[in-house]
Amino acid sequence: MPLFFQPARSSRHRIACLALYKVLLRTVSLVPLPSQADDPSLYIPPVKPTKPTQPPLQAIIRNAFRRNSHDVSPRLITSALKNGYKSLSLLSAAADPTSKEYSQILEFLRENKKRVVSLRERKEHLLDLLPNNKPIPGTVPVLVKVSKEDEPPRYIPNPARPSPRPIEQIPNGIRKPPRLDAAGTVPFLRMQKPQSRVIERIVRLKNKKRAENTISLTELHREDDERRIMAEWEDEWDGHLRALLPRGRAGGGGGYVNELDQVVRYLGEELNKEREDMIARAEAMLEIEKAEEEQMIKEDKERVEKGEMTEREVYEMRRSWRRRKKGQEAGRFYHEEERKRRGLPVSKRRYLEGVKRGRFREGDDRREVDDRREVEGDDRREVEGGVEFENRKR
Template sequence: MPRFLQPKKSTQHRVAAIALYRALLSRCSSAPLPDDDRVSLRNAIRNKFRRNRKIQSPYQLGLSFKAGYQTLDHLDASATGDATSTSILTRLVSQLPCALTRILPIKPRRETPPDPLKERLARLPPEKAVLNVRPYAQTSGPRHVPILASANGIPFLRLTKPQPPALSQVLHQRLERKTELFDTMVLLDNWWLPICQQEDKWDVLMNEQLKKREDTVRWTDAVRLSQSENREAYEKDLKKDRQITRKMQRIVDMETELALKEGQTIVRGRRRHPIRVIKPES
C-alpha cells in the first residue's frame, strides 16, 4: 500500500479488515463459551474495530491484525473441541475492561428534512423569461453578451458559468424526449413492423385455406399510424427548435450591437486564446 494513501481509503486494507471483522463475529456465535462471555467477546470485537478504524500507523495496524487473527485461530480451535483454546478465550474475556465489553447505545437516526426547492430550480414566470426580457435596453454594469450554444441539437443561451441547475434540468428533459422519440422510431421500424408484416401474411394464408373473405384491417395499419404520429412529434420539435434558434440568434445580434455602441470589446472563446474579438468602431 502506498505511504501517501490512508489505510481506510485503500481497497485492499478495507477488504482485509471487513473480512476479519465478519469472520470473528461469525465464529463467536459457535464458540463453546457461556452466553455472557460470548456476548462480551462479540461486543469487544465491535468496539475494538470501531476504535481502530482511523489508525494510520503500519506498526499499530500490524499488531491489530495479528491479535485479530490469533483470536480467530483460538475461536476455530475451540469450536473443534480444543480445551486449551477455550481456556485462553475464557481468560481473555475475563481480563477485558468493562468499557470494551459494554453495548454501545444505538443512536437515533436523525431525520434530515428535505431540502427546500432552490430558487434557481424554479421555473421563471413568463414576464421574466430570458427570451422575453432580452435584450436589456440598459444595464447597471458591463453588458454580458450571451452565447448561442447547442446540446445535442437543442439550442440554448449560455449566460453565465456555472450553468444554472434550472437550465440543466430543462436540457435533460428535452434530451430525454428526443431520445425517447428516436428509440420509438427504431423499435417500430425494426421490430414491430416486420412482426406485423408476418402476421398479415399469415392471415392471408389462413383466409385462403379456410376460404374466408380477406379482412380489411391489417396488423401493419396500427404500426403505420404510430410511425406517423412519432414522425409528426419529431418534426414538431424540430420546428420549435428552429424558431427558438432564430429568436436566440436575434437576441445575440441585438445584444452585440448594443455592447459595441456602449464601447465594449466582445471576446469569444478564452481570453488568452480568443477565437474571435469584436471591437467597437472608433
C-alpha cells in the first residue's frame, strides 16, 4: 500500500534532519579527543591505505545519516530522530573531559573499532572462500595441449603426471581407475565419489555458458526475432535518410542486420571450436582411463599368480568396491546381470511395479544369494544363510 506521506518529499522533515545533522557535527568538534598518535585505539584505519584516517565521531554521524536516508516508516524515523537528540545531549555533556559522558564516548569508540575490524576480517575471509578461476597452487593439470593455434585441438596426458599411477602412490593398494563421464556436453574424468567441488563448479559454469550461447544463436536465427525485426527497420530508416542526402554525401556502414549476422557467425564458430576442443579432451581422457584399466587387470593377474588372492577374492573385491561407490543401501544389486540371475526384471521401475502387485517382495533385489537349487514345479526357491524365500515365475 503506498504511503500518503513520504518524508523525503517533505520540506519540513528535510529541514529538521539537516538541522540536526549540522548541530551534531558542530557539537562533535567540541569534544576533545586524543590524537591518533596518543591513543590509536580510537581511530579506525581506512580501507585503502591511500585515504586519510577520518575523525571517528564525524564518521559515525555521517554513516548513520547515510544509512537512514532511505527510511520511510514513521516508526523508524521517529526512533532515529530520538536517538539523534539523545546523542546531541551526550556530546554536549562530553565537552568536559572530566565528565562520565566523556569516558562513555571513549569506551564506545574502542568497542566500535573492534567491531569494525572484526567485520572487515570476516568479510575478507568470506571473499577468500568464494570460488574463483585461479589455478590451485601445487596441482598438476591432467592434460596438456600440444596443438598450435591454427591447428585442430589436440591434448595428451601430462607427462609430469604419470599414467598409470604407481601402485605405491595408492593408499590402500587397490587401483580404482577413473571413468570418463560427461555432464551435459562437458567431458571430465570421475576420479572419486563424491565428485570434487572444483570439478563440479567448472563443469556447471561451462554448461551454463554453452547453453546461453546456444539459446542466443537459436533466437538470432529466427526471422521473427524482435532484435532482427528492429534491425531491419533501422536499416530501412537509414536507407530513406541516405536517399534524401545530396549525391556523394551518403554515409557508409554495414547496417544493423549485417552486425546481427556477424554475431550469429561468431557464436556458431565459438560453439564449433568448443565442441572440437571437448572431443579432443575426451579422447585424451579416454587414453588415461584405458591405461589405468589395463594396469588394474595386470595387477589383479599378478596377485592371482603370486597366490596372494584367488580369482573369486579379486572378483569380490572389485564388486564390493563398485557397490560402495553406488552406496551401501541404494542400488546394490541393480545391475542387469545380477537381476537376470535373480529372476527379477531388469528395470527398477518394473521391479517396483511387481512389488505393488505382489509378484515380488520388497528387498528381494538386495539379498545376496550364493547357493541355488531347483525345485520342481512353477515356483523356484532360493536359499541364503538358511533363510528360504519364494519368487513366483513371471
